[in-house]
Amino acid sequence: MSSRQILAGIDRTELENLRERYPYRTNARKINAYEDAAYWIGVNVKRAQDLWLDRSPPLDILDLGCGAGYFLYLCRLFGHDGLGFDTDEEPFFHGTIEFFKVRRVVGRIEPQTPLPDLGKKFDLVTGHRVCFHRLARTENGEWLEWTPADWEFFIKDIRTRFLKPEGRLLLEFNRRQDGSSFFTDELRAFFESQGARIFRWKALLGADPNRCPRFKQTQKL
Numbered sequence: 001m002s003s004r005q006i007l008a009g010i011d012r013t014e015l016e017n018l019r020e021r022y023p024y025r026t027n028a029r030k031i032n033a034y035e036d037a038a039y040w041i042g043v044n045v046k047r048a049q050d051l052w053l054d055r056s057p058p059l060d061i062l063d064l065g066c067g068a069g070y071f072l073y074l075c076r077l078f079g080h081d082g083l084g085f086d087t088d089e090e091p092f093f094h095g096t097i098e099f100f101k102v103r104r105v106v107g108r109i110e111p112q113t114p115l116p117d118l119g120k121k122f123d124l125v126t127g128h129r130v131c132f133h134r135l136a137r138t139e140n141g142e143w144l145e146w147t148p149a150d151w152e153f154f155i156k157d158i159r160t161r162f163l164k165p166e167g168r169l170l171l172e173f174n175r176r177q178d179g180s181s182f183f184t185d186e187l188r189a190f191f192e193s194q195g196a197r198i199f200r201w202k203a204l205l206g207a208d209p210n211r212c213p214r215f216k217q218t219q220k221l
């Protein structure tokens with residue numbers, strides 16, 4: 001299924017109407033133009049392809065910080081069962097989640113705090129353009145963010161409570177404000193010590209810390 005075919009199935013006028021109903025906040029950045037279905041379908045098809053979701057058997061997928069819901073919408077088109085988890089702070093997302101008929105649990109990921117029970121385990125847990133590790137901006141505009149100890153707690157919680165034995169956790173990070181990678185030397189070493197496979201701006205972790213997971217996983221788990 002190509003991006004063009006996927007886009008043909010989306011009522012883009014209705015998405016744009018949604019944006020009129022929930023206008024931009026004054027400080028919103030262009031990258032957050034989530035009514036631009038052509039752009040976001042393109043981005044999310046690539047994400048799905050990187051994980052071979054367009055050719056793997058049906059998976060149970062949890063998307064943390066699911067935002068507008070594009071990724072889970074695509075997952076459904078590729079035959080997977082998806083659940084989103086996000087705060088309910090962005091009214092436009094409320095509209096798009098309904099528009100894409102994505103299931104979402106509302107909650108907040110907090111440092112050193114277990115996620116609420118979601119009643120099942122997943123083959124794949126994702127977090128794209130992760131923001132939940134950002135705590136507050138410092139005076140010079142940089143983000144105060146989770147420490148390796150906070151990440152360790154989170155990864156252990158996901159591994160033990162949310163991943164099936166062969167499950168995977170995929171975290172995709174934005175660049176830092178100065179254009180550098182999220183993976184500082186310290187964070188790269190930390191994620192690798194947790195058994196992560198790091199590829200560009202993504203970290204992939206398996207349920208078993210002693211086994212380095214693969215992006216390509218086409219067999220039923």
Ligand SMILES: C[S@@+](CC[C@H](N)C(=O)[O-])C[C@H]1O[C@@H](n2cnc3c(N)ncnc32)[C@H](O)[C@@H]1O
Pocket residue numbers: 064065066067068085086087089090107108109110127128129130131132133
């Ligand atoms: C940059 S957006 C990315 C949205 C989507 N994953 C994407 O890539 O298009 C970050 C998302 O994380 C959510 N988020 C931020 N902090 C969070 C937290 N502490 N707990 C849960 N979700 C959070 C936001 O509401 C938003 O939907």
